[in-house]
Amino acid sequence: MSDKxxxxxxxRPPQIVADRRWRIALxxxxxxxxxxxxGSVEVDWQRVSVGLERGQRFIMGFLQPDxxxxxxxxxxxxxxxxxxxxxxxxxxxxxxxxxGIGAARNLAPAWIYYICRSIIAVSRALQEVIxxxxxxxxxxxxxxxxxxxxxxxxxxFLAKLLADDIEEIDEAQAEAIRATGASWWQLVNxxxxxxxxxxLIGLSLYRLDINFRESAVIGIVGAGGIGATLNTAIDRYxxxxxGAILLIIIGIVMIAEYGSSYLRKFLQ
Amino acid sequence: MLKLEGLSxxxxxxxxxxxxxxxxxxxxQIVGLIGPSGAGKSTxxxxxxxxxxxxxxxxxxGDINLARLGKTExxxxxxxxxxIFQEYALVERLTVMENVxxxxxxxxxxxxxxLRRYPGRDVQQAYRLLDRVGLMHQADKRxxxxxxxxxxxxxxxxxxxxxxxxxxxxxxxxxxxxxxSRQIMRLLTEVCAERDLPAIVNIHDVPLAQQFMQRIIGLxxxxxxxxxxxxxxxxxxxxxxxxxxxWHAMRRGDEEQSEAEADARxxxxxxxx
Numbered sequence: 001m002s003d004k005x006x007x008x009x010x011x012r013p014p015q016i017v018a019d020r021r022w023r024i025a026l027x028x029x030x031x032x033x034x035x036x037x038x039g040s041v042e043v044d045w046q047r048v049s050v051g052l053e054r055g056q057r058f059i060m061g062f063l064q065p066d067x068x069x070x071x072x073x074x075x076x077x078x079x080x081x082x083x084x085x086x087x088x089x090x091x092x093x094x095x096x097x098x099x100g101i102g103a104a105r106n107l108a109p110a111w112i113y114y115i116c117r118s119i120i121a122v123s124r125a126l127q128e129v130i131x132x133x134x135x136x137x138x139x140x141x142x143x144x145x146x147x148x149x150x151x152x153x154x155x156x157f158l159a160k161l162l163a164d165d166i167e168e169i170d171e172a173q174a175e176a177i178r179a180t181g182a183s184w185w186q187l188v189n190x191x192x193x194x195x196x197x198x199x200l201i202g203l204s205l206y207r208l209d210i211n212f213r214e215s216a217v218i219g220i221v222g223a224g225g226i227g228a229t230l231n232t233a234i235d236r237y238x239x240x241x242x243g244a245i246l247l248i249i250i251g252i253v254m255i256a257e258y259g260s261s262y263l264r265k266f267l268q
Numbered sequence: 269m270l271k272l273e274g275l276s277x278x279x280x281x282x283x284x285x286x287x288x289x290x291x292x293x294x295x296x297q298i299v300g301l302i303g304p305s306g307a308g309k310s311t312x313x314x315x316x317x318x319x320x321x322x323x324x325x326x327x328x329x330g331d332i333n334l335a336r337l338g339k340t341e342x343x344x345x346x347x348x349x350x351x352i353f354q355e356y357a358l359v360e361r362l363t364v365m366e367n368v369x370x371x372x373x374x375x376x377x378x379x380x381x382x383l384r385r386y387p388g389r390d391v392q393q394a395y396r397l398l399d400r401v402g403l404m405h406q407a408d409k410r411x412x413x414x415x416x417x418x419x420x421x422x423x424x425x426x427x428x429x430x431x432x433x434x435x436x437x438x439x440x441x442x443x444x445x446x447x448x449s450r451q452i453m454r455l456l457t458e459v460c461a462e463r464d465l466p467a468i469v470n471i472h473d474v475p476l477a478q479q480f481m482q483r484i485i486g487l488x489x490x491x492x493x494x495x496x497x498x499x500x501x502x503x504x505x506x507x508x509x510x511x512x513x514x515w516h517a518m519r520r521g522d523e524e525q526s527e528a529e530a531d532a533r534x535x536x537x538x539x540x541x
Contacts, residue, residue, distance in 0.1 A: 176357035176423075179317055180430055181346035181374025186381050190370050194361040 061239025062246065070233065070241040077229030078248065081215040084146045084225050089208045091147075092154025097200075099155060100162030101188065106174075107166060116159070123156025132218035143224035150211045150218070157210070161203055162196065169195045198267040205260035209253055216249050269295045269466050270316070270434055275325035275335075277311050277490075285311040286490045289325070293434075296464040298457055300471050300481030300498075304510050308490040309470040313436040316468070317349045318342060329434060347374035350427030352456075354439035356419040358426075360412040364403065367411050367422050368394040371429025390429075397425040401455065417448035421455065428459060435460065435467035442472060446526070449473070453480045474506065 017023045067074070102108045102116035131152055135145040169192060177191040219227015226245060233242040270293040277286040285308040293299055301309050314320035316327050318334060327334040334345055350371070358367045372390045373381055380386060386394075398404050401421035406414060411422060420440060427435060440456065441449035457480050460467050471477045477484060478498040486494030486501075486509035494505050 170360075172353060172355055172357040173359050175319055176351065176353055176426075177359070177370060177373065179319060179346060179349070179351040179436075180371050180426070181343045182370070182381075183343060183373075183378060185378045186373045189378075189382055190362070190366075190373065191359060194359050197361070 058239050058243075062243035064240055065244035065247050066238075066240035067244045070229075070238065070244075073229050073232070074226075074241070074245060074248070077219070077224075077226040077245075080143045080146075081212065081219070081225035081227070082252075084143045084150060084215050085208065085212045088147045088150035089154060089204065089211050092151045092207065092211075093158060093204050095151070096155045096157075096159035096162060100159040101166065101192075103159060103163035104166035106169075106171075107184075107188065107192065116163070120156050120160045120163070123152055124160065128153050128214050128218055129221055132221050132223045136222040141222045141224065141228075146215060146218050146223035146225055149223055150214060153214065154207055154211065158200075158203055158207055162200055165196045165199050166192055198264075201267055202260075202264045205256075205263060209256035209260060212256060213249070213253055269293055269330070270468075271326070271328040272316075273326040273328065275312070275315055275327065276323050277308070277315055277320060278323045284490055286315065286322070289487075289490075289492055291485065291492065291495065293466045293468065295466055296460070298460055298467045298469065298480070298482050300469050300477035300484045301487060302471055302474060302477055302484060302509060303487035307487040309487055310438060311490075312487065313351075313438055313468055313470060316434075316436060317346050317351060343374060347430050348433045350430045350432035350435045352420070352423050352427050352435065352437040352440050354442050356416070356423045356443075358411040358419055358422055360410070362411060363407070364398070364409055364411055364414070364422050365394060365407040368397060368407075368425045368429050371426040374430065394425070394429055397428050398422075400428075400459070401425050416444050417452060420444065420448075420452050424452075424455060424459065428463075432465065435465055437467055437469040439470050439472060441476065449476060450479075456480075474501070 014020075014023065017026065099116045099119055102112045103120055105113055108116065128149055132145060132149040135148050139145045139148070173195065174187060174191040177187050182190065215223075215225045216227040216230065219225040219229070220231045222228065226249065230242060230245045230249075233239075233245060272289055272291050275286055275289040276284070278284045289312060301312065303309050311320055315322040316329075316334065318327075318337075322335050325335060329345065329348060332345060334342070337345060359370070362370075366384065369384070369386050369390065370381075372386060372394075376386060376390070395404070395407070398407055401424055403414075403418060403421055403425070406418065411419060414422065423440075435456075437456065441452055444452060453476060456467070456469070459465070469477075469481065471481075478501060481498055484494065484496060484498050484501055485492055486505065488509050493508050494501070
């Protein structure tokens, strides 16, 4: 056969930095930076030991959760949180559907696209806690500020994912509907909606349990709900009640998680 | 019936997909459009219903120039042109019936289509078409539950639901097996004959085109290089369209394929007994 010889070894060529000297210099540089950075963190071992002791008390509290003595506060906080979660998810979804459609490049004209994308960008740039602080300052303590915060955050989340999903639909199906002489609304209803609906429902359910978890966080800055109750309990050193609240939050999040994945199975 | 005059399309990238295509298609004629990939076949049929905007030229359907219509009027005119697609392009998660009824979208107001409350006449016609393509009992199934051949039948029913005056057919058999391909082509030619409907069919498969088309147009690099009867499609013509290739071998291959099909059929029949 042929007398050509082929090499028996092969090495992957360097992908990013081609020069070997540069590669070594970069690696050494990163290592030096890491060592220096670690050195600059000051650890106060006394505070660590006090903190560990306090942490132990926390854990002891969680191990003996007290549901009864503060049950009134806890149940009021829970009802507030659940109401806030559900209403804000519903409102958020209703508002984010038109914004999501507007933010899909293949459906909306450029000027609407840019408006909707900026609404989404603003909503995503601001973290829930920051919005909550702002809205509590505007509308006072309580679940109304929480409701507004979560609705606003839902818009950024859902509208963005919906828009990205719409941009990735199978264009052939849309083209076929367009070719029948369908109007824009009919195109959305017949070609886009069937393709994105299962994912929209899945994302809404997912957002429902994110909103419940967030409602516990924003309660700490005064936006009502179970977070406010939790904050009060910790302020009063009632770690047993705090433990009970945390267990309830974990329980509800787990129920929401299993419930939504169970529901999503039916939606394909 | 359909008249293209100097139709040209240059994409933004500067590629001339079509240059100066002029042709006339009379009522009832089924025209096969052949040519290598990238010759502009898809662009040509999409310029007719303006899924692709032509850069120059006229598209005359009857006496209306489709190339110069505003949005609303274009939608109204699109109803007159049924289109059938390569990968069926059914809306997968809708039922077969909804897919057929979507052919009526240009005729009904939004609320009717949204609530799926189509006029009785439209529903009746949809059932009649489903019966015609042999899918009467699949009406309530979801489109993605059907096989390839069945899906293309739904695609045909959808196009016919528009009560079109022209059919545009883009590679109808590209994703089907040889036997189903022939069944689909036969169905297409039959429904066109029943309605005296002209059709432009993009087709890769030259033997299939020769078997079913009344007229063949060969496209190469955006220009018409052949226009004639299937019997005139000689080896030298095929070479002008596609470039050099052993055409005999291809035809032999096709014969082999049909022999193999016949063989498989016999064996299936033997098994069934």
